[in-house]
Amino acid sequence: MDFELTSEQQLLKDSVRRYIDKAYSFEARTALLQAGKNGSADNWALFAANGWLMAALPEEYGGLGGSLLETAIIAQELGRGLVLEPYLGCAVLAAQTLAAAGSAEQKSRWLPQLAEGTCRIALAYSEPGSRGMPEPVTLRAERSGDGFVLHGLKSLVLGAPDAQAFIVSAKVAGTTGVSLLLVDADAAGLERQALPLHDGTWVEELNFDGVEVASDRLLGEAGQGLPALREGLAHGIVALCAELIGGMEKTLEVTADYLKVRKQFGVPIGSFQALQHRMADMAAELELARSMLHVALASMTNDDEPTRRKTLSGAKMLIGRAAKVVCGQGIQLHGGIGMTEEYLVGHYYKRAVVADLLLGSSDSHEAACATALQAELRA
The missing domain is CATH 1.10.540.10 (Acyl-CoA dehydrogenase/oxidase, N-terminal domain)
Incomplete structure (x- = not known):
């Protein structure tokens, strides 16, 4: 590529x-x-x-x-x-x-x-038991007349506060797979609770208590929605990884500028070899993460579905952890000012911490990688 x-x-x-x-x-x-x-x-x-x-x-x-x-x-x-x-x-x-x-x-x-x-429109797929992964799905969609009635809970819905509708993953009665339905944000029986995240952004928890959805709001065929959901999540994982790359870049730039102007013993602290080594380590982490993003982009274009899923899990794991390391080091190299709300470098670390948990945590994706590798070894 x-x-x-x-x-x-x-x-x-x-x-x-x-x-x-x-x-x-x-x-x-x-x-x-x-x-x-x-x-x-x-x-x-x-x-x-x-x-x-x-x-x-x-x-x-x-x-x-x-x-x-x-x-x-x-x-x-x-x-x-x-x-x-x-x-x-x-x-x-x-x-x-x-x-x-x-x-x-x-x-x-x-x-x-x-x-x-x-x-x-926001994607409501995550549940407390799924930990950001597309499965398992426990929200039920029972057939009723010319439509469905939804019962269940969705958590950590990104973009929900200002959304006019939600794409909801559910298990339709009589099917074994995942179905996707488009639900209006003001539908009767839908309870929405806004929740703040550590980085200052907001998500919502959605409680579906007998929400009625017309049959024409079913996306695709009942029980056949998982491939489309995985496709949307694949795009989301790549976008989130790219966002973290941008955050790491800016953290490195801001930190390098600070080391040039902050002085101790009459000289810029950027002249201290120990701090130069830490900046070099941060730059190395960034380049490894950037390379992994390129691998993920190439895999989305060239690989089959199982390989893509394993590669994306690897990218989410590596880049999420690298962002926490780089942005955390940015705070440390700034000293006390890096811990204040009024200074920007700490906010990159907050975003990295939140992003590591979105769309499946690094631990969840590490487990997915291990499962895929075990399957390959058995084959």
């Missing part, structure tokens, strides 16, 4: 970088956090106007026809700015799951709205 960016991809990268550097300041982000907001509607509209929400959606449904690489480019640059808006939850997870699962009619109705930023 060629990882040299085309001229169009470089322009995309540069445009997101300019926006983050000039318009998404740490102070503006802090103001949103203090107001308890999960981003800004104006920022979301700007994302849509610049084509970032439609970059990886099919052209026939209002997208630009880009690939997962475009998603990774955008996510990496947004990660540098610790962007609060739910790009991962709505523009990647939900959009790609809908693109994989929906009928032509469903995609024609919903994907253009997602691309234009006029509608937000």
